[in-house]
Amino acid sequence: MLQSGEWAYTEKLKEHFESPKNVLQGNDTSAFDGVGMEGNLQCGDQMMVAIKVDKESEKITDCQWKTYGCASAIASTSILSEMVKGMTLDQAFNISPKEVAKELGGLPENKIHCSVLGDKALRAAINDYFIRNGMSDRVQKVQARTVCQCMNVTDHDIEEA
Amino acid sequence: MPSRQIYFDNNATTPLHPEVKKELVAAMEMYGNPSSMHAFGREARANVEDARHRVAAFMGADESEIVFTGSGSEGNNTVLSLFACGTSQCFPGMKPKIVTTKIEHPCVLETSQCLVHRGVDVSYLDVDAYGKIDLGQLEEYLKSDGVGLVSVMMANNEIGTIQDIPAISALAHQYGALMHTDAVQAFGKIPVDVNELGVDFLTISGHKIYGPKGIGALYVRKGTPYCPFIRGGHQERGRRAGTENTLGIMGLAMAVDMRKIEMAAEAERLRGFREMLREGISARIDDALFNGHPTDSIPNTLNVSFPGAEGESILLYLDLAGIAVSTGSACASGSLDPSHVLLATGVDAERAHGSIRISMGRSTTVEDVEYMLDVLPGIIERIRNMSTAYIKGGPHAAIR
Amino acid sequence: MPSRQIYFDNNATTPLHPEVKKELVAAMEMYGNPSSMHAFGREARANVEDARHRVAAFMGADESEIVFTGSGSEGNNTVLSLFACGTSQCFPGMKPKIVTTKIEHPCVLETSQCLVHRGVDVSYLDVDAYGKIDLGQLEEYLKSDGVGLVSVMMANNEIGTIQDIPAISALAHQYGALMHTDAVQAFGKIPVDVNELGVDFLTISGHKIYGPKGIGALYVRKGTPYCPFIRGGHQERGRRAGTENTLGIMGLAMAVDMRKIEMAAEAERLRGFREMLREGISARIDDALFNGHPTDSIPNTLNVSFPGAEGESILLYLDLAGIAVSTGSACASGSLDPSHVLLATGVDAERAHGSIRISMGRSTTVEDVEYMLDVLPGIIERIRNMSTAYIKGGPHAAIR
Ligand SMILES: Cc1ncc(COP(=O)(O)O)c(C=O)c1O
Ligand SMILES: Cc1ncc(COP(=O)(O)O)c(C=O)c1O
Ligand code: FES
Ligand code: FES
Structure with missing residues (x-):
């Protein structure tokens, strides 16, 4: 018999869930240069990412966020907000959810989608920055969400009782 | 940690009740197959029938009305599937129309969905803000005729709301339908008496009452048409095939005894x-x-x-x-x-x-x-x- | 006496193997529901998946191919009932024709009889004086086309006769049928390897191998069409509803480990x-x-x-x-x-x-x-x- 019972997620994920980094305090985002919001409450997941950008170098100097979401969403956005600091907008735009998951030491299969949201909100924030600064030509389409993410989740493993 | x-x-x-644990440890020494005629089998048979008697008594049933199952889910699947039985031999006069609710456990909802593919008509009752069904809506469905079964859970697993099963049973019977209640969450928490409830079928599960997982029981009122879900041997008077889970059955009975006290x-x-x-x-x-x-x-x-x-x-x-x-x-x-x-x-x-x-x-x-x-x-x-x-x-x- | x-x-x-008894006593302290996300649930989940791995390994299967069931009877009912699934959604290309034998266990024979009422065609192979089927007769049935499943038990419970499952599987596959074997009596007595046998489905039961009663496992080859028999929750990757019988599952895995040694x-x-x-x-x-x-x-x-x-x-x-x-x-x-x-x-x-x-x-x-x-x-x-x-x-x- 196994004496498991320890945290199901990785240590790294647990760490970021316990002490999330760069959570926006309050609701005021006016000090930021770009703000993105993704997801909706119907799906049980919503994410807001706000960035400050150094105009000269186009490097992200600060990244804060808020989420209505599960542990994976919290931890992956927390780690993402650390990763992007110091990156150029182009570098940050190209971070993939896979890289975030890797940084966390892996995510359960049915939780991968939760990490996607932070990523999307970040891209929306970057696009917002471009629009605000008259660079609409640089806006890249975030892949349209035709169907609600929730419908594609592999929902076997675990069940309500 | x-x-x-x-x-x-x-x-x-x-968790298992301490008395259930003790019973399981004792029962581990007994290994006969209750269907066997020899001494080992007879010992197992006696223990299974004793357990059946105790489980029946706590819900006001006769022991002949109890079928041991492998889970609450199996019990619910068994009852609903009756109404898709392809032959009138085993289920005469069967009316393939079920009325249930929107708040049932997935094992009722998903089975219902499957039965639709087998020619059964299924309707789902609404509930109010507290999770209660409306007897008026039920009566409307019943009036539309041909309803074979009404299946309404006694207590909901998520919000705990208790339905008025006696009134629902009475209405079902008034319109010639049989009545099932999934009492998995109610049994052992509040009094459950099959006669006061007036039900024809009632489902319970061991692991919700400090008994073992993988064991349950189904109450089937005497004279109610029935057709086995798991088919095969003569076990459970031909109502459920598979070598009896003696350990589980004895553990369930002990759990029931403890519920009676506590x-x-x-x-x-x-x-x-x-x-x-x-x-x-x-x-x-x-x-x-x-x-x-x-x-x-x-x-x-x-x-x-x-x-x-x-x-x-x-x-x-x-x-x-x-x-x-x-x-x-x-x-x-x-x-x-x-x-x-x-x-x-x-x-x-x-x-x-x-x-x-x-x-x-x-x-x-x-x-x-x-x-x-x-x-x-x-x-x-x-x-x-x-x-x-x-x-x-x-x-x-x-x-x- | x-x-x-x-x-x-x-x-x-x-009887239970002494090591199985020990495992059951230890497992009684663990009571989480493997589907729960909290620590209690995660501990149960880890133990269930570890057990699945060990059961799979002893028959040369991948752990994703093992579905825990409540008995050998349930496993056999599950496989046969697939072929009466009323919808092509869950079982695409299903051919409702089964070939089995005259010497199967009642849980196969009686399920087959019931399936006839649900539009499935069933044929029964003869056996010779030793209880062996004739591959020639099987091929004749297969030639008549449209056979979806061949189900032949690996070893007979009454007379012990072993069938040539690899040859039977090969023939079934040659004619596009899936292959099931009821290995309840063979598993743990003679080597059973799903790949050597070439089967798509294989049934085992715990209580025939010094494990608990009320627990079994079904092997389902990766990619094989499947539809749950007991419907409801997402347990067993949506393949078998009902809270997992953790005690039974851990006991079964220990019984399997002991078979491996003994x-x-x-x-x-x-x-x-x-x-x-x-x-x-x-x-x-x-x-x-x-x-x-x-x-x-x-x-x-x-x-x-x-x-x-x-x-x-x-x-x-x-x-x-x-x-x-x-x-x-x-x-x-x-x-x-x-x-x-x-x-x-x-x-x-x-x-x-x-x-x-x-x-x-x-x-x-x-x-x-x-x-x-x-x-x-x-x-x-x-x-x-x-x-x-x-x-x-x-x-x-x-x-x-
Ligand atoms: C060949 C065979 N198949 C199936 C079964 C049924 O197994 P269980 O009793 O676990 O349902 C048995 C034994 O009862 C058997 O001998
Ligand atoms: C209301 C209700 N019905 C049925 C079940 C299924 O019981 P089991 O897990 O024994 O299959 C449960 C619990 O899982 C339940 O809460
Ligand atoms: S959907 Fe009902 S048996 Fe497959
Ligand atoms: S005979 Fe098949 S369900 Fe009744």
């Missing part, structure tokens, strides 16, 4: 704890919204939503503090759909996503309740501070 | 005992007729008929002497029909009625065998002296 471990998830499953006082105690929780949460946390019926509810269960805080996060922060609850939402099960039960009560998806279920049990103490009340407010505050969705005293506050 | 108690009915069920030497030993029994009975009792295949047979099983002596009488006289056997006939299970298996091998009803099955197990000793050989001749003589039907060296003697 957190310093305390508190189990507030007794509706999901329960249930009444425990219900009283847990009802008190629940009100402590309800009041404490209301006092210490803004905008907490309670789900389910405030009084017609199994005494151990409290379901509460915290707008702006997502259920799984609450569950996992509580877990870090050593407290086990479940989310009302099905998130915990890997699906992201909000709870079908809460949605049926008319709450919006956000409130459904932000709910947790606290289900207490026989070992719950007042210290457990106090610890919960100490820990929970800080967790909700923390999550709400991170949340895109919480506005204090926001739209939800009005409907509290 | 007789001075000795000898259990020669291991094909009916087996099976080979035990088979050798029991094969020796069986030949001792066969020779001893032949030498000491007139006109004993052995049933089943003399060599292609599970090593623990000996089925023998004594013309002029009725099986149930033999069973009960042996019982008085402290020896537990079963009758080949289904008498023991409450029916008076002679064994369908023996009749299918072409023996007459008298020989079928006069048979007993001796099935040895891991604790069988040479002393047990000797005691049996001491006691049995007197019992047969006694019954035959009372019998209207026995003429020494009569018609049966010729066909010995």
